[in-house]
Amino acid sequence: HAIQRRRYRSLKHIRGPSVPSWAFGHEFAFTRQQETGDFDFACLKEYGSTWRVGGPFGGDQIMTADPKALQHILHKSGYNYPKRRDTTKMLELFSGGPGIVSVVGEIHQRQRKIMNPAFSATQLRTFLPMFEEIGQKLCEKWNKEVIETTTKIVHVNKWLARTTLDIIGQAAFDYDYSALDETDNALSKSYNTLFVDSAMYPTKPKLFFRILWNYLPDWVLDILVLIPTRELQRIRRTSRLFKEVSGKLLQEKGSEVQEKAEEGHKDVLSILVKANAAEEPRGRLSDEEMKAQMQTLTTAGHETTASTVSWMLLELARHPEYQARLRAEVRTRREVMRARGDIRFNVEDLDSLTLLNNAIKETLRYHPIVFFLNRYALKDDVIPLQEPIVSTTGEVIDAIPVKAGQWIKLSLCAYNRLPSVWGADPNVWNPDRFFHIDPIQQTKVGVYSNLATFSGGVRSCIGWRFSLIEMQALASELLERFEFKLPTDETHDIQRIPAGGLMVPMVRGKWDLGPVIPLSVAAIP
Numbered sequence: 032h033a034i035q036r037r038r039y040r041s042l043k044h045i046r047g048p049s050v051p052s053w054a055f056g057h058e059f060a061f062t063r064q065q066e067t068g069d070f071d072f073a074c075l076k077e078y079g080s081t082w083r084v085g086g087p088f089g090g091d092q093i094m095t096a097d098p099k100a101l102q103h104i105l106h107k108s109g110y111n112y113p114k115r116r117d118t119t120k121m122l123e124l125f126s127g128g129p130g131i132v133s134v135v136g137e138i139h140q141r142q143r144k145i146m147n148p149a150f151s152a153t154q155l156r157t158f159l160p161m162f163e164e165i166g167q168k169l170c171e172k173w174n175k176e177v178i179e180t181t182t183k184i185v186h187v188n189k190w191l192a193r194t195t196l197d198i199i200g201q202a203a204f205d206y207d208y209s210a211l212d213e214t215d216n217a218l219s220k221s222y223n224t225l226f227v228d229s230a231m232y233p234t235k236p237k238l239f240f241r242i243l244w245n246y247l248p249d250w251v252l253d254i255l256v257l258i259p260t261r262e263l264q265r266i267r268r269t270s271r272l273f274k275e276v277s278g279k280l281l282q283e284k285g286s287e288v289q290e291k292a293e294e295g296h297k298d299v300l301s302i303l304v305k306a307n308a309a310e311e312p313r314g315r316l317s318d319e320e321m322k323a324q325m326q327t328l329t330t331a332g333h334e335t336t337a338s339t340v341s342w343m344l345l346e347l348a349r350h351p352e353y354q355a356r357l358r359a360e361v362r363t364r365r366e367v368m369r370a371r372g373d374i375r376f377n378v379e380d381l382d383s384l385t386l387l388n389n390a391i392k393e394t395l396r397y398h399p400i401v402f403f404l405n406r407y408a409l410k411d412d413v414i415p416l417q418e419p420i421v422s423t424t425g426e427v428i429d430a431i432p433v434k435a436g437q438w439i440k441l442s443l444c445a446y447n448r449l450p451s452v453w454g455a456d457p458n459v460w461n462p463d464r465f466f467h468i469d470p471i472q473q474t475k476v477g478v479y480s481n482l483a484t485f486s487g488g489v490r491s492c493i494g495w496r497f498s499l500i501e502m503q504a505l506a507s508e509l510l511e512r513f514e515f516k517l518p519t520d521e522t523h524d525i526q527r528i529p530a531g532g533l534m535v536p537m538v539r540g541k542w543d544l545g546p547v548i549p550l551s552v553a554a555i556p
């Protein structure tokens with residue numbers, strides 16, 4: 032490796048698509064993908080699982096989907112491959128302050144340590160009855176308000192986002208956002224179009240403004256983000272709305288939460304409030320940090336899950352035979368549960384639903400909501416490759432030396448389509464593949480079923496287990512009570528639109544509808 036490091040000062044020997052612009056490199060082209068992953072999948076096919084793309088101002092970036100490279104960057108290197116500066120700043124704006132998703136290094140380590148207990152398997156178990164209850168409420172709403180009165184076409188993602196907003200409110204703060212009860216819920220509506228309004232297909236000047244953030248000192252950046260561009264104002268509006276709601280919440284819950292915190296409750300709000308009052312600096316959260324965590328969890332923790340369940344319902348509408356098998360599986364288990372004398376599924380019941388869990392895994396694999404991550408190397412390093420690539424001069428490369436500051440794009444969506452990991456048909460949605468895959472045999476990349484979807488390592492999704500139980504509870508409930516079909520008109524054609532780092536569903540040619548997945552929904556008698 033030492034020899035290679037000396038030999039390869041630049042990355043020019045790594046193959047990749049020709050660079051369209053000196054100023055932008057591939058940054059602009061990347062945001063312009065018709066569908067998320069188009070860019071990545073084409074490169075994967077052409078160059079193998081690691082390739083070179085252009086960075087701003089004539090720089091080079093590495094883009095990789097290689098299992099060993101991802102493992103090295105996400106797991107083995109700790110904090111040595113941080114998020115890019117424009118990413119952390121943007122995340123800070125979305126969190127309304129220094130929340131866990133945006134802070135770096137030791138501050139992150141402290142915040143994560145404080146919040147971890149709220150996401151333990153034991154703690155999450157206690158939420159299941161509430162997940163099921165809110166899921167049932169959604170079913171009642173569909174039965175009454177949608178199915179009986181209007182057309183049978185339901186924008187499932189919007190309903191699910193209101194459901195998951197109520198769930199995160201209850202689970203994290205014991206608070207009712209009332210999103211399911213109010214069709215017009217302001218917070219839910221604001222979140223629904225937030226990413227599209229602020230990040231979808233940016234113009235060149237807007238993207239340039241964002242890229243500049245990486246090169247400016249902190250104090251300049253802090254002033255720059257006060258410029259009232261339409262995007263930044265849009266983000267601030269949601270932030271303000273959230274602060275109104277959370278202010279009300281803290282006021283209403285005040286003394287009750289203090290008591291629960293002192294009694295050692297492990298729900299998120301008790302944990303946050305307790306840390307806020309802590310004497311010891313290593314276990315303390317400032318007021319600003321505490322509020323930012325509330326907004327972070329609400330932002331990171333509802334639309335992601337709602338979207339994933341919606342994509343799954345879409346795939347099940349595309350695959351009616353699988354939907355029928357899955358429904359039968361849930362019903363059989365329901366009988367076992369009733370025979371036991373229970374009225375609700377427990378965590379073991381949900382884990383035993385193999386077809387359902389395979390469908391969830393396959394949807395996470397095929398439609399990762401966070402489809403890539405922008406990182407950079409903090410130090411000189413050598414990134415190992417599991418799948419060697421061939422250089423421009425025909426040499427086989429199995430490690431890439433990088434210098435401090437090197438930009439790297441981690442293609443989560445391309446990793447999720449590697450034939451070497453997922454089998455010969457990675458571009459097909461086929462949950463049955465999980466009958467043949469053994470994650471134990473693979474290079475460890477992701478926290479769940481070795482998928483890259485929740486990322487991995489110190490910055491992996493803190494809410495993955497929460498999300499999984501929530502998806503299991505909601506999907507089992509919905510599939511037992513409703514049948515999902517594709518709409519017969521053109522609204523069945525869903526485009527996977529990139530909006531910043533997130534994938535958003537839109538009907539092709541009907542973007543005015545906003546982010547939607549319309550499905551024909553029929554109640555099963």
Ligand code: HEM
Pocket residue numbers: 114131132133143199327328331332333335336339399400401404484485486489490491492493494495497498
């Ligand atoms: C299907 C649903 C979800 C997906 C696909 C998802 C995906 C991700 C990914 C890829 C990251 C890493 C982001 C980065 O490196 O910039 C992340 C981080 C995070 N997620 Fe999730 N997430 C989901 C659900 C949730 C839920 C339900 C919660 C909360 C209850 C949550 C809370 C967080 C937080 C707080 C972080 C930041 C963690 C840290 O930096 O330490 N997520 N998520």
